Amino acid sequence: MLPFDILEYQDRIKQTKQKMAERSIDVLLITDPANMYYLSGYDAWSFYVHQMLVLIIDESQPLWIGRYMDANGARATTWIYDENVIAYPDEYVHSSTHHPMQFMAEILEQIGQGNRRIGVEMDHYYFTAKAYQTLVSCLPNATFVSGDLLVNQVRMIKSDQEIEYMRGAAKIAENAMLHGVNSIFRGVRECDVAAQISYHSIAGTDQYGGDYPSIVPMLPSGERTGMPHLTWSERAFMEGDSIIIELAGCYKRYHVPLARTVNIGPASEKLDRIAPIVIEGIEKVLDAVKPGITCSEIEEIWRNSIKKYGFEKEARLGYSVGLNYPPDWGEHTASIRRDDHTVLLPNMTFHFIPALWFDHYGIEISETIRVTDTGCETFTDFPRELIIRDGYATPSQDGKIS
Template sequence: MHRNPFSDEELAGRVAKLRAGMDERGLDAALVSTPENIFYLTGLDHWGYFAPHLLIVPAEGDMMLVTRAMERVSIDRYVRNARFEGHTDSESAADLAVRVFRDRFHARDRSLAVAEVVREEVSDLGVKSSVGVETWSAGFSFGFGNALRDTLPDVEWRDITGLVDEMRLVKSPAEQALMRAAARVTDAAVEAAVAAISDGAAERDVVAECHAAMIRAGGDAPGFGPFIRPGARLGEEHTTWGDGQYSAGEPVFLELSGCVARYHAPIGRLVHVGSISDEDAAMAETAKAAFNAVVGALEPGQRASDVYAAWQGVVDAAGLSHYRRHHCGYAVGIGVPPSWTGGNRVTGLRADSDMEIRAGMSFHVLSWLMGTGKGDYFLSNPVLLTDKGAEILTETDFGPIVK
């Protein structure tokens, strides 16, 4: 949040690729509203994404970034490839976006109010512009969409959801370096959290040590987490620490990610306080074998369903053919709060996915065997597929970890 991590050449290549996709679809412009995608195309890393941002990408010429006027300093400092357009808090981003759009595509006077333009000049706009918009975006509300549609009736709107997201799946060498840096932060955070866990340790103290280690290791604020909570609250999925203390005989769930320049390298472990049962220790070996099967299956040309099948094959062979998961991992990289999953959808390694695996992809690979009836264990790691094969980015021991 204190620099633009990308070179001009890196950003120019991404914008050129987006424009090639726009040309294939016959688009005059694209409106990008997903925070992760705006960051990918401009390098803007800040917490201002809670308010609407709209990156207007014309087929040629300067891009324009529409957001609150108070963000001018940050955008002028960090965004080098888009013109800033700021709106006051007495109007909406849509109001300003309509004016900018009309100026750019219809050469209208900026001083005219939107209502006057709609009333007096709509019949003179001529040929419709074809504009792509991310209709499934956390940054594009129903009201925002309606405002654009209702005040720009001569625009043909086309859904481009996933166009930039697809580009982001394959990481460039610069992005891969950032993910490795994030993994070092992840390892430091896990080490600190595990060291703090003990019988009687306060949940808040454990997470405080984890956060401190993240920051000292060079990490930025992660998209969410860390998720550290007692086994009794395991099924809560996305809740965090509480006011309690950890006790001998129970596991501690730990899932977190270091973050460097918005890139994440998530990890997950169960930490057993005091001891681990024989059943759970045996399940740990199955979970590790299944994880390794996923890593072995991550090869260019494979399908996500093939990768999941490799995980399920180990699970079935262990006598757990009744056990199924919704995925054994998901694509990871850029994450803007409130998540590290890359947006409001999860691109999973699922049994029903035909997504092609390609070099440069990165995943949070999970081997989750909880509630099997024959023991419980969980581990996960960030994995990057390089030209030399799948690389586990973190170095934290697979466990079992007993404290």
């Protein structure tokens, strides 16, 4: 039932411990659900309560500590021994008198780790200010140090099995994009198209049943195409609308994002002008990416490519991508931007999304890429153009399913 061979987990643990040793960390408390899954296999929507994996430098097995009702799921989805699954009672959940970190600190004390150097994921969503404060006050003899992005850095270079899962995610992404685009007609609501995309993302294909992407489909239309993170509304599409679709296929928690821009009827002059400029910039970058190039150098290629047409871009161009849980599919390590000097290596994977947003319109055309031994390849195969939709829906094409 495990998505990876036990030897692959052992190798991940080994690499993580090497990084712990470099940072003089004795005990790493892992609260990022992607890192928990990466090291143990634990996969559940239980990250809305406090939980963690405890990796001790001189112990071979991690501990899982979480909510009592989730312990059976931890036993079922991980490779770790059942006795290493430790559960706190429900009175600790969303309580004003009990905090789960009190329980966890007590366990750490009991197993002799209360006076060690403890690494914590300081800037992760699921390690709150109160979680940290509670741990620090309950473990006065421990020294707390940052374990931020430690496991994430191990995750940057994918194994062959991880790449296989991303290929599955790519098939799902292509299929979801195709059905999303084909459901766009005048008079169809944004929510109907978002529903089509979600259906195909989750059902997946016959070969690859879909997992839930860490972000819902983004689908701004009209003036909202200049506002990238607004989610869909009940607005019905109109003649002339442009629509940005950003989605991801997800397979066994591995993501391949994909963005395209669609126009109902002929596009505006502005959009018509900008689309080939963006596509040219993407092509130049894809030609240049290979092992040894840095994120900063990629950004420079893009910047020069659009500068000659008088454009510049405020935001980063992309980021390391793969395994994740809500609320983000990015891995929070390398970003493709000027001040990031990460050197690209084979089997690193990036979502390259050089979107341009203006006050009243925007464009997104993206590719998820794998760095190969000699260059790069895109995961998906989807026409890289501004997509024009025309015609009204017939009754059987109204974007609805029964």
